[in-house]
């Protein structure tokens with residue numbers, strides 16, 4: 001067939017096949033019940049087969065993202081086919097029968113829905129592996145690397161990322177692990193161990209911290225242990241158990257045995273806001289997301305409640321449905337920006353610290369603040385000495401002053417304050433304008449218990465017991481001075497944020513507050529990783545402190561690190577040592593009776609803590625010369 005004939009034939013055939021279904025489709029039919037006479041439903045079987053399952057079970061997705069979504073898996077022939085949202089978070093409750101609101105549903109995201117694919121996938125690690133160079137070092141008898149530094153290269157301790165892995169059996173893995181730990185403990189114990197550490201260049205302060213026990217050079221850390229108390233917190237238990245190893249290696253009695261060092265795992269990575277403790281003493285303000293739906297003005301700063309907080313994004317939708325305003329502060333016109341009433345673009349970095357200082361300045365200058373709240377619930381009235389820039393203490397001005405008795409008060413009965421903490425915190429001073437003198441306050445004398453109406457503004461001269469006269473200022477006045485630098489023009493120069501939008505945000509904060517509606521600021525964890533995140537964290541609190549947007553539903557400043565779960569496992573006088581019952585059980589006297597209620601009596605810390613930022617900085621201490629001499633900031 002020549003090409004011309006072929007095309008002609010093909011065209012004719014094509015035309016007729018196109019016409020055929022058309023004629024069929026337009027042929028009139030009379031159908032009383034379309035479901036009853038549908039021509040053929042066999043094809044549905046394919047889908048029904050695909051969807052069919054033998055059994056289901058619920059599971060909680062618990063990766064690093066902390067959302068803990070409860071999902072339902074569908075199983076056929078012993079294989080999980082799919083996972084779906086289970087819509088039953090409202091039926092989950094605590095031991096006392098308290099259940100969550102239905103509004104938590106739905107939860108889940110495509111990562112959770114496809115988790116089983118990873119479980120069944122080809123890249124899942126199915127057995128122990130050991131780095132090849134490490135195994136060769138172990139097989140050579142664990143020679144001391146400090147004695148022969150060239151071995152670090154030979155066994156690729158200085159090139160681990162490019163090494164390969166060797167599969168070993170579980171028995172081998174356990175043997176290598178035990179032998180390795182014992183070898184490290186032996187190598188760095190005693191005077192010889194100390195000399196090796198010195199040769200390797202460790203700071204004498206850190207060598208002192210080893211206290212002669214090689215086990216102290218073993219450092220362990222876990223990623224978000226709160227997500228797996230046994231599996232992840234278990235590594236801290238192991239650090240404590242290394243006290244047993246020290247007992248054997250050095251032959252010291254149990255009471256002198258020292259375990260490994262555990263990394264604090266959380267704060268160094270900065271997921272939590274490091275500045276929050278500076279503001280309110282809590283490790284982090286991590287909200288229950290259902291509180292978000294009460295907000296009437298939500299300000300996201302470096303936060304992406306839509307793409308990065310997948311199962312929480314519906315709370316954000318609810319704010320919209322309920323007529324709340326949304327503002328987004330971020331360098332890029334990001335996903336929340338597209339949903340917000342307005343987006344304030346800022347330079348990358350922490351330039352937006354200036355935005356919040358600028359907002360605070362406007363609020364103060366315009367008198368857009370709740371002075372009563374500021375006096376009763378913030379540190380703004382507390383007096384600071386201008387000569388030392390430290391808080392004025394009652395002991396400095398009131399003869400024979402003894403810290404107030406807080407026994408029976410909320411600090412002790414609710415917050416679990418200890419005597420030692422009480423002694424460290426001490427009491428504070430404010431200026432009582434009516435009496436024209438300093439008044440002493442304890443941490444319990446806040447809110448309705450505030451004894452005086454303290455001054456927020458002013459400069460006062462105070463006669464100290466040592467005969468000196470010093471100038472003191474309320475923190476509010478100090479801020480006024482500090483914020484003088486943050487006029488709108490300067491804020492725009494520093495941050496790139498349009499001055500008009502910063503002004504608009506200040507107005508929105510005040511107008512929303514005046515209308516009796518809550519305002520909330522949500523900061524992203526990315527911000528918390530910056531070196532000066534503490535300053536940013538405090539700056540974000542300022543507008544909320546000034547306007548009383550703290551302690552109300554839908555208000556506050558929050559980051560999100562999934563930290564809320566930690567409360568379930570914390571120690572308290574009435575609940576016992578919490579997760580410490582497991583991690584810090586005395587290795588030499590384990591509690592073998594399952595009915596025994598573990599108290600602090602059964603615990604013992606053979607381990608020591610270390611901040612992993614020390615390790616991350618090449619195991620060099622962070623020391624600085626200050627006005628008060630040399631200070632070491634390594635934890």
Ligand code: SF4
Pocket residue numbers: 061062063065066067068069107108109110111112113310311
């Ligand atoms: S958001 Fe997704 S990945 Fe995270 S816990 Fe929920 S389902 Fe799992």
